[in-house]
Amino acid sequence: MTSAATDLRSDAESLLRELAGPHARLRDDQWVAIEALVVHRRRALVVQRTGWGKSAVYFISARLLRARGHGPTVIVSPLLALMRNQVESAARAGVRAATINSGNVTEWDEIHQRIADGDVDVLLVSPERLNNPDFRDQVLPALAADAGLVVVDEAHCVSDWGHDFRPDYRRIRTLVAELGDGIPVLATTATANDRVVADVSAQLGVGGDGSAGAETLVLRGGLERESLSLAVVRIDEATKRAAWLGQRLHSLPGSGIIYTLTVSAARDLAGLLADQGHVVAAYTGQTDPAEREQLEADLLDNRVKALVATSALGMGFDKPDLGFVVHLGAPSSPISYYQQVGRAGRSTDRAEVVLLPGHEDRQIWSYFASVAFPREHVVRRVLEVLDLERPQSTQALEPLVELNRSRLEMVLKVLDVDGAVRRVRGGWIGTGQPWVYDAARYERLERARASEQQAMVDYQSTTMCRMEFLRRQLDDPLLGDAAAPCGRCDNCTGTTPDATVDEEAIARARARLDRPGVDLAPRKQWPTGLAKLGVSLSGKITDGPETGRVLGRLSDLGWGQRLRALFDGPDGPVPDAVVDAAITVLAAWDWPERPTAVLALESGTRPQLVSSLSARLAQVGRLTDLGTLRRTPGHPPVSAANSAYRVAGLAGAWLVPDSIAVDGPILLVDDLTDTGWTLTMAARELRAAGAGAVLPFALASVS
Template sequence: MTSAATDLRADAESLLRELAGPDARLREDQWTAIEALVVHRQRALVVQRTGWGKSAVYFISAKLLRARGLGPTVIVSPLLALMRNQVDSAARAGVRAATVNSGNVTEWDEIHQRIADGEVDVLLVSPERLNNPDFRDQVLPSLAADAGLVVVDEAHCVSDWGHDFRPDYRRIRTLVADLGDGIPVLATTATANDRVVSDVAAQLGVGGAETLVLRGGLDRESLSLSVVRIDEATKRAAWLGQHLHSLPGSGIVYTLTVSAAQELAALLTDQGHTVAAYTGQTDPAEREQLEADLLANRVKALVATSALGMGFDKPDLGFVVHLGAPSSPISYYQQVGRAGRSTDRAEVVLLPGHEDRQIWSWFASVAFPREHIVRQVLEALDLERPQSTQALEPLVELNRSRLEMVLKVLDVDGAVRRVRGGWIGTGQPWEYDAPRYERLEQARAAEQQAMIDYESTPMCRMEFLRRQLDDPLLGDTPAPCGRCDNCTGVGPDTTVDEQSVTRTRARLDRPGVDLTPRKQWPTGLAKLGLSQSGRITDGPQTGRAIGRLSDLGWGSRLRALFDAPDGPVPDAIVDAAIRVLAAWDWEVRPSGVMAVESDVRPQLVSSLAARLAQVGRLADLGTLHRTPGRPPVSAANSAYRVAGLAGAFLTPGPLPADGPVLLVDDLWDTGWTLTTAARELRSAGAPAVLPFAIATPN
């Protein structure tokens, strides 16, 4: 090693001690990456396990490059939690860091000025910023020309083969392509198999001969993996309530859906545990407080969806429990990697359920849409006049979140462009890559099967996960970890106290979910030939459902009911409906009951309405019939759904005006069917309509 290299490594070691403490020493691969970036200005892809020290590589490199008179480092980072931790880490090493994201809008102008004045060493940018017109056109060009280093953190998000693909990350290709000569690029991730590594390298342009690829082993010596197989959802929740206190320290309990997280958090709180729900619906300020509570061990656990994932750094996190399995071993490895970074042992427990596959199927159904729908988006775009996503939504058969995703992909592909005021078409030819999307579907199916195999495998669980991630340190011979339940032959106690099951079942068996009515017509209905606009004044009141299909308690029973052939309503469903109605604090009691004609479950719905009329001594108003010959409405987009429901029901005969009508249906999904049906009843004389559904999806 030359004298200059020796001095540089000494400087790097000193910065590491400021970041990580007086005993910290650079790993050889960390130094190799730093030297490649700072001295040789190479492009590098670093795939190393969680807790290895990838952030130390880019903060140290940023500081060393800054000391050589080069510009600020730009770090593309996906999550607010990760950004906050990174800014704090940078400050410890004397790195002046700033972040631009959706949570600090009021500070953007000041930060942009600080960048221009040379007062920022590191700028952390959310991927969404890269395609904001002002940022892209005014800030990004100067950064691309003057940056000392560009870092793409959690780089697996670039790849649609990865477990957490994000369309905004595709914009990074443009950023990298526009970089000035000699500006190094570092891409980092902990969760990438061979296919994702190759795709990320191609996306970022880091696949040439000058690229340095560093991949390390993925074993996590502190993690003790186990699977607890309990058939019934109620018993799984009871097991967790009974055993949570015995898990070490504080940790994370993951669920697959928002409703499950909220329901489980409420259940565990009722049982005396100090927990809180953390989901994508949690307010950003509340998320920050909840993260702080977990970091300070003020809660035993956060009951979270995948919204609490990449970048959350609590080195002494004692456990990760999954109530429901993620859809791939790669995403599972990423989430359990939160635990045990600085502890000798951390417990990782999976409690899979039969309903997991149905939830995976739902998430897969909202992936990239079919070609005819994408073409519809392109045809709706103007080549000169910008259109907002809100204005485009009524013109296509996509809800807003999926429309945003499609527009972002088309933007990266050059077919559309985001500008001030919305989106415009470019007129450039675009091809739908059907073979790629078919391969993606096949890959997802294979990953789901691999997760099912993980649940029942007799081999070492850590080795199983490492092989799924193509760990380069694994050979053909077995490499057991010696810690998991399969290696030791000892797993968690699966017994559940009957009293705990009884208490849990009583809590989860409380039927009743509020159904919030639609209050505003979707914009753009005039473009579809409808006159409705503004507030809905003749729709239903707040309604009720027995439960959600994703509920821990009622979910399995409702799914079984909907999967069974149509027939008369079971007594258990009638009893649950009566309990919901008895607890309904309505202003005026209904005077009659009417069923909505169902294409799929006509006997179920009509018999429930008749039973409720009989038990409640209400007038049986029969069935609200659908217009013959109308096709089913399948559009997820609100405007298209409303248009498809126009004229869908036959106007009933005059209805008594002495009280509200209880309107019964099987499923409340978007709310538009019962909104349309309620308007028909109101036009026939009903003073008010109270919607009641057997279930709602989530």
């Protein structure tokens, strides 16, 4: 090692001690990465397990580059929690850091000025900012020309082979290609198999001599986590699994995270555990950003036993002494599972990791897979309706295509990266550039997704070492052909956790989770652009239904399981237990005026179920039975997810009598509600025929 290199390593070691404590020393690969970035100005991909010290590499490199007169480091980071942790880490290393994200909009102008004045060493930005017109056109060009270093954190998001692909992350490929000469790039992730590594390194290597991947240094480490004790507990019913967890939560070490697959499951489980005296809280993608920050602080300071979270609390949350991670429901990929359990045991000798899989997991996986990139004809329609000169907002485009707003936004982002559209002030415009639908790639992605789902099923039943299984799924480079048991998991030790649950605990959990009834909020505003579809409705909805009720959500831990079983089976008369639960919900309904009549909405899939439920409710409640509201013969079924298309498709969908002579509100009964537009449009037509208030009641809602 030359004298200059020795001095640089000494400086790097000194900075590491500022960051991590007086006894910290650089790992060999940390130094290799720092030297490659600072001295050789290379591009590097570092794939190392959580807790290895990837952030130390880029904060130390940023400080060293700044000392050499280079510009600020730009870190593209996916989560607000991750940004908050990184800003705090940067301050410990004497790095002046700032962040631009959706949570600090009021500070953007000030930060832009600080960047222009040279008062920022590290700028953390969310991937969405990269295509914000003001940031992209006014701030980004100067950063791209003068950046000291560009860092892509959680780089697996760049690749649509990764477990957490995000369209906005693909913009980084364009950013990297436009960087000034000699600007190094560092990508980091803890979760990437061979396929993702090859894809990410190729995208980062584009530029320079033009050959994909030629400039990228790849440093991969082993994925063994010596503190994690993995186990799988098989319990046949969701309520029993929740009761099992309630019984054992107090015995798990320290504080931790309990993951669920859906928002409603997180809320239900948090409510159950709180009722049992556990100090827990729900943390989901729907949690307000300010509340998220407080919940993260509560977990960091051990003020809660656990956060019951969706994958919203995944990447970037840094609590080295996290004592346990429990999954109530299996993620769809061993890669994402490893990423989440990797939150635990970073600075402890032992951390408990428990998976409680359920039969319903596959249904939830299937739902999330169904909202992937749409078929070619749907995407082509988006390109057809885009103007080449006049910007159109996502809201204005929505009624012109058969996509709901979130999927439309995703499609536009992908098309933007592909150069077919461009985001500008006021919305989106077409570029007129040719675009090819890569059907073969999307088919490969579907096969890869199915393969990963099967691997997650295999993980649950494998008799081999569970840590070895996960390491092989992630193509751990330090794992040879021979078996490498961890010696800690349930399979290695032969000590499977006791799956028995106290009957009294099950009864209490069932009483809490089976408490039927969920509010069904009415639609309050007509979708925009209905006039373009021949429907003269706009503004506030003044003639729709009242607030309604559903028996339960399909994703609920309690009634969700029963309702899924009911809907999965053959059509038939409503079971007595369902009628009893419906009566309980109706009895607790605080309506201003009791209904005097009941009417069933004709169902195309479960006509007996709906009509028999309506008849039973009429009998028990002594309501006038108005029978069934029939569909108009020949009226096409409505399948569009987009709100405007659904409303247009539901216009004239029922054979409503010219007049409805009923004195009092009508209870309108349906089997399953998703968007709420079916009940809204049916109620509107009933009211137009003279009905008073319409009170919707459905057996289930999708979410």
